[in-house]
Amino acid sequence: MPEGTKNPTHYRLLSAFKAIGPYLREGKCKEGSYLFDCLAACVDDRKTPEKREFWGWWMELDETESGYEAKYQSGRYNLAGEWEAKAIPESALSEVIQNREEFHQKLKQTLDERFGLSLSMHEESVEFV
Template sequence: MSEEAKKPTHYRLVTALKAIGPYLREPLCKEGAYHFDCLSVCVDDSKSPEDREFWGWWLDLSIDDAKLEATYQIGRYNQVGEWVLESAPKAATAEITRTQEVFHEKLTKALNDKFKLSVEIHDDSVEFV
């Protein structure tokens, strides 16, 4: 196995993941396990900003050897700052799916270009429609 194909260090991986955009939640990451999320659609934009909740997705990405597994979930980001696994309304689904697809494309390209790693979708992952 060449040097380029070896498992990247935690620091190098975090640096590459942060470059993708604002999705990485670094305080929730540890070596081999990385957390991302995206607040795609405001539940009720008539509420004041500090009271708003959002529909969106989150991702737990795990790395084992040279294999990455992505587990995506869809739900509501509540006022407390926690994700609740919940079906999004049909009106929000298209935007949630769009943001997830754009992110996943960036993620797979970055990891493949930089580290020659591929990302597999875990069986427990939600299906985006």
């Protein structure tokens, strides 16, 4: 644990999570529970930006006794600004998978190297392959 502590504060975690990239939904986080998401691929890029929906993933990260547990879901981010669990079409799947895998590696590395915390997958986490 180079600079971290075993029990980092909520605000130290938020700061570290924000540094990973634009995935953190800070307004929907509370101590011990964090929400991330990614709009990885546009459903129909012929539509005007304000009418676009996206394929992607979202993840709830919850504190456990030994670290954190990730529960990933995948689907469509609709016009109402809500996630719907749906099968991602083949045309967008590789982009969504690649993005999620890159994010997961960064998150795992951040939790381990900065705070000495483990990252496990929730049993209900969606498989992407």
